[in-house]
Amino acid sequence: DAGITQSPRHKVTETGTPVTLRCHQTENHRYMYWYRQDPGHGLRLIHYSYGVKDTDKGEVSDGYSVSRSKTEDFLLTLESATSSQTSVYFCAIRPGQGEKLFFGSGTQLSVL
């Protein structure tokens, strides 16, 4: 295992509520990523980080924010959840450029 823990594993919430998903790594890797996976769309990049306090947007970043205050943690926040954000969210890490990407086990989020 690549030492990645996502929490929570499952969450059900209501439209309009804030939600924070956590990705924790024990590998001290520089790069961390958040993806969402939906039927018919595959895996799409939400945000990624290339160091502490260094983040950038992916292809589906609207409605999401991230923070990385320390190397091991990368947080994904839905400020006001909507039903379209119901999805499986995956965190991934990699040590450096040109290296393999490793995924966490995913978080199933349902927004009712």
Add this chain to the structure above:
Amino acid sequence: GIQVEQSPPDLILQEGANSTLRCNFSDSVNNLQWFHQNPWGQLINLFYIPSGTKQNGRLSATTVATERYSLLYISSSQTTDSGVYFCAFYYGNNRLAFGKGNQVVVIP
């Protein structure tokens, strides 16, 4: 953006059969990788293969970057090979993009 096409989209195999999955991309890509997502949703990195050929047990992968494609070979398939296979590549500043995947079902 770069277009990625994976073929075939769906594949049903008899246990023991061999198969080839293909990933075509529309432009030069960097650091191509292959992933397997098992029926429980877990994503496993199979190969980091920017060019050339690599083998890992019954699986092997070949990338011909100059011709913009990569192949994943599954030999003597087993039921545990079922799932979805994704190719992925880096573009821009550290972004990794995925193809839509090959759904593989291996029947005993």
